[in-house]
Amino acid sequence: MTPFFIQAFAAINAKGIYSRSRGYIPWNDEHISGPVDIQRSQVYDKPFTGFGKLNCTEKIAFGAAALALSEVPDYTGDSTGICLGTVFGCLSTDLRYAESVVAGFPSPAVFAATLPSSPVADIAILFKLKGPDRVIAGSACPGFFALENAMHILAADKADCMVVLLVNGLEAQDRHFPLIDAENRSSNYAYAFILRRNMQNQSITYTLSLDFDTKTNKSLQNRSEESYFLEMVEAMMHNKNYDCSFKCNDTSGTLVLDTVGKLYTRLA
Amino acid sequence: MDQLINELKTKIISALKLTDIKPEEIDKNAPLIGEGLGIDSIDTLELLVLLEKEYGVTIPDINVGRKIFSSLQTLAEYVGQNRKK
Amino acid sequence: MSKTPIIGIGAISAAGYGAKQGYGVVKSGSDCLTPLSLFESGLKETPLCGQIKADVYKSLAADMPNRTSVLAMAAAQEAMAPVKKSNRLRLGITFATTVAGMTRSEIFYRELKKEPSHIKNAAKELAHHEPAACAGIVASKLGAQGFHTLSTACSTGLHAIGMAKRLIEHDRFDLCLAIGVDALSILTVRGFASLMLIDFTGCKPFDKRRIGISLGEGAGALLLGSEKAADQLGIRPLGFVSGWGASADCHHMTAPHPEGEGAKNAIHAALTEAGITRNEISMIAAHGTATPDNDLAEIKAMRALFDPLPPFCSMKRTLGHTLAASGAIEAVYAVCALNDNYVPATAGFEQADEAIGAAPSPGEQKQLDHILKTSFGFGGNNAAVIISKV
Numbered sequence: 001m002t003p004f005f006i007q008a009f010a011a012i013n014a015k016g017i018y019s020r021s022r023g024y025i026p027w028n029d030e031h032i033s034g035p036v037d038i039q040r041s042q043v044y045d046k047p048f049t050g051f052g053k054l055n056c057t058e059k060i061a062f063g064a065a066a067l068a069l070s071e072v073p074d075y076t077g078d079s080t081g082i083c084l085g086t087v088f089g090c091l092s093t094d095l096r097y098a099e100s101v102v103a104g105f106p107s108p109a110v111f112a113a114t115l116p117s118s119p120v121a122d123i124a125i126l127f128k129l130k131g132p133d134r135v136i137a138g139s140a141c142p143g144f145f146a147l148e149n150a151m152h153i154l155a156a157d158k159a160d161c162m163v164v165l166l167v168n169g170l171e172a173q174d175r176h177f178p179l180i181d182a183e184n185r186s187s188n189y190a191y192a193f194i195l196r197r198n199m200q201n202q203s204i205t206y207t208l209s210l211d212f213d214t215k216t217n218k219s220l221q222n223r224s225e226e227s228y229f230l231e232m233v234e235a236m237m238h239n240k241n242y243d244c245s246f247k248c249n250d251t252s253g254t255l256v257l258d259t260v261g262k263l264y265t266r267l268a
Numbered sequence: 269m270d271q272l273i274n275e276l277k278t279k280i281i282s283a284l285k286l287t288d289i290k291p292e293e294i295d296k297n298a299p300l301i302g303e304g305l306g307i308d309s310i311d312t313l314e315l316l317v318l319l320e321k322e323y324g325v326t327i328p329d330i331n332v333g334r335k336i337f338s339s340l341q342t343l344a345e346y347v348g349q350n351r352k353k
Numbered sequence: 354m355s356k357t358p359i360i361g362i363g364a365i366s367a368a369g370y371g372a373k374q375g376y377g378v379v380k381s382g383s384d385c386l387t388p389l390s391l392f393e394s395g396l397k398e399t400p401l402c403g404q405i406k407a408d409v410y411k412s413l414a415a416d417m418p419n420r421t422s423v424l425a426m427a428a429a430q431e432a433m434a435p436v437k438k439s440n441r442l443r444l445g446i447t448f449a450t451t452v453a454g455m456t457r458s459e460i461f462y463r464e465l466k467k468e469p470s471h472i473k474n475a476a477k478e479l480a481h482h483e484p485a486a487c488a489g490i491v492a493s494k495l496g497a498q499g500f501h502t503l504s505t506a507c508s509t510g511l512h513a514i515g516m517a518k519r520l521i522e523h524d525r526f527d528l529c530l531a532i533g534v535d536a537l538s539i540l541t542v543r544g545f546a547s548l549m550l551i552d553f554t555g556c557k558p559f560d561k562r563r564i565g566i567s568l569g570e571g572a573g574a575l576l577l578g579s580e581k582a583a584d585q586l587g588i589r590p591l592g593f594v595s596g597w598g599a600s601a602d603c604h605h606m607t608a609p610h611p612e613g614e615g616a617k618n619a620i621h622a623a624l625t626e627a628g629i630t631r632n633e634i635s636m637i638a639a640h641g642t643a644t645p646d647n648d649l650a651e652i653k654a655m656r657a658l659f660d661p662l663p664p665f666c667s668m669k670r671t672l673g674h675t676l677a678a679s680g681a682i683e684a685v686y687a688v689c690a691l692n693d694n695y696v697p698a699t700a701g702f703e704q705a706d707e708a709i710g711a712a713p714s715p716g717e718q719k720q721l722d723h724i725l726k727t728s729f730g731f732g733g734n735n736a737a738v739i740i741s742k743v
Contacts, residue, residue: 310607329549
């Protein structure tokens with residue numbers, strides 16, 4: 001597909017917070033040890049009383065989107081949409097809701113938050129983004145698919161700006177819940193990219209190209225999708241180009257399907 | 269009544285996760301729903317659940333509920349009169 | 354932009370198994386809701402729901418992990434009928450669901466609370482909890498080369514169709530099966546009840562007396578393909594997906610924008626893509642969930658866009674609100690209506706609402722060229738699809 005442009009990006013993950021405007025901020029406060037503890041002031045300057053109500057996934061999705069959008073003063077809410085990819089949504093919320101039903105008092109607010117699309121609604125409502133929204137749930141690489149979807153939407157002229165997110169969230173205390181496999185599901189991360197169809201007038205922009213291969217590549221190792229996104233963001237933080245051939249495997253294990261392709265980001 | 273009001277303040281802040289707000293900042297005569305505390309219609313339903321769970325108080329429907337929720341004072345009076353716990 | 358051929362359709366719902374059969378029931382405006390009997394909901398009153406009896410899909414159920422997967426497979430198989438195994442066409446799947454494996458997980462969870470030792474079964478019981486796992490099973494059985502799973506609540510079914518269209522336009526697949534599925538679950542029923550959105554006596558779309566939704570379950574599948582694929586299969590398409598649009602309300606998590614602003618934008622985008630003018634829309638298969646807010650906002654948006662307003666219908670009293678499946682199932686029946694040149698009646702409607710200012714069609718024969726199908730999801734997620742005659 002013809003290259004698109006990344007106008008801004010941000011990430012919140014196990015290592016810290018990444019954004020061009022604030023630089024790389026590692027977690028170094030004993031009270032704020034990771035994405036789970038993120039404070040509103042770390043990601044958004046204006047008051048937002050609803051921040052406390054957000055679950056972990058919503059908080060970090062919101063945080064990454066807020067940081068990225070703060071660097072894009074020229075976006076038009078009416079023609080900006082969101083594509084979010086998530087492997088697990090927010091398992092904690094699902095559990096919390098199930099608990100409330102079993103206890104006899106289903107919680108309406110928690111029910112509304114069990115939808116994988118609830119972080120998208122929060123972001124759309126606060127930043128007034130009225131363009132198309134889509135949520136890709138699960139599969140091997142929802143983040144790459146979210147990027148692809150955003151490109152399709154831009155190519156079809158349904159929006160001129162897309163906020164692309166890859167998010168996974170899990171509350172800290174729920175890691176110890178026996179139903180959740182601590183190995184696979186314990187990482188919390190949110191990556192946000194502001195994708196444009198056309199080059200914008202500003203100092204630093206990256207072109208992004210993404211193509212999927214129809215045949216698998218036996219010489220490549222399977223890696224987690226997040227590992228590629230981390231490398232990509234770190235390269236962009238240092239104004240470096242990034243090229244990769246990626247291979248991700250279906251994590252739900254029902255169908256052995258490799259998703260393979262090539263991605264590059266280059267200084268425009 | 270004041271004790272019940274203070275108790276309600278703490279429970280509401282906790283149930284609705286109003287982390288940026290302290291109990292002393294809630295005016296007992298100000299409207300509960302809307303701009304001030306940022307309480308919306310889903311939060312109102314959460315309040316119904318809270319009242320049933322903590323005080324055994326059921327409110328017949330959401331429209332009656334809106335009148336009771338017009339301020340913390342009216343809510344406390346309703347709970348005081350109808351509580352089963 | 355291109356018109357994307359619809360090569361096959363499949364549906365299973367409270368109206369029956371089989372697209373044509375279900376359409377016959379929808380057409381006449383029959384009420385297929387029955388008192389909820391699939392499980393104990395724990396509610397004081399039993400709501401009327403669109404339920405599917407087990408014997409309807411018994412033969413498929415054997416090796417499927419949960420009801421959602423069974424229903425999806427039932428619709429998928431019917432839609433895939435035109436494709437013989439020997440075809441070397443690349444098949445993709447776009448899969449829309451909100452409930453997924455929760456129908457089984459919630460039962461396991463309750464038992465786990467009573468008997469903690471059941472934890473040893475967790476891996477097996479929860480293997481298909483997530484939407485992607487349900488999609489994976491169907492993809493595996495159909496020999497698909499790839500699948501995508503979507504979840505944006507009630508609008509997801511139409512998103513699956515829109516995404517399938519793009520994947521074919523961008524030559525990622527020759528055929529793409531858009532599936533929307535949701536099964537009834539305790540958690541969903543209790544959740545909607547806690548939001549006070551349910552009408553226990555049966556929803557009344559666009560009616561003055563409407564107070565809420567009725568839930569339903571089912572699956573709809575549309576097999577889209579490139580023109581080349583349709584030629585190769587020797588199939589005359591059942592219709593075209595000619596336009597698609599989506600937008601966000603930016604208003605509230607569970608209530609629609611009162612003026613239907615987002616809905617207008619989505620419909621406008623679909624019309625632009627289809628390259629047709631507003632007065633070429635012959636019929637609207639509306640979302641019509643029967644909540645006081647939705648029906649008012651939806652028709653307000655329609656009346657602002659269309660003058661005169663084309664005949665419209667809601668299938669929600671016949672099928673129940675099938676959530677993520679609704680866009681897909683109702684689009685399937687809309688394809689049938691298109692070819693039948695008939696606007697279905699709307700079950701549950703009796704008294705017009707002056708505030709809405711329009712009444713659904715009583716059921717009428719009419720030359721249909723382009724049908725507009727709309728769906729609106731929680732969080733203000735709107736989608737619109739235009740299905741056109743061949």
